[in-house]
Amino acid sequence: MLAADGRVRESWSVDDPDRAGLAAAALALRAHLAAHPGRLGVCADEKCADVYADASPAGHRRFCSLTCQNRTRTAAFRRRRARSG
Numbered sequence: 120m121l122a123a124d125g126r127v128r129e130s131w132s133v134d135d136p137d138r139a140g141l142a143a144a145a146l147a148l149r150a151h152l153a154a155h156p157g158r159l160g161v162c163a164d165e166k167c168a169d170v171y172a173d174a175s176p177a178g179h180r181r182f183c184s185l186t187c188q189n190r191t192r193t194a195a196f197r198r199r200r201a202r203s204g
């Protein structure tokens with residue numbers, strides 16, 4: 120949308136009011152990614168393909184959730200334990 124000051128502004132509308140939450144979430148994600156480029160990633164868990172937006176201060180996120188992080192750590196622990204004995 121072109122605003123009165125001549126700058127392009129984001130705008131959105133939905134035909135179904137039940138979809139307003141989804142549209143707002145998509146717009147918030149777009150704004151976050153525009154403000155933090157390179158903060159979108161794919162989960163590092165071998166059994167997951169989810170995508171995440173990294174909002175951590177350091178920007179070193181690797182997993183979509185703690186569940187995936189814990190599953191990967193548990194699998195690595197079991198592999199080390201199996202190799203050692």
Ligand SMILES: [Zn+2]
Pocket residue numbers: 162163164167168169182183184187
């Ligand atoms: Zn995951």
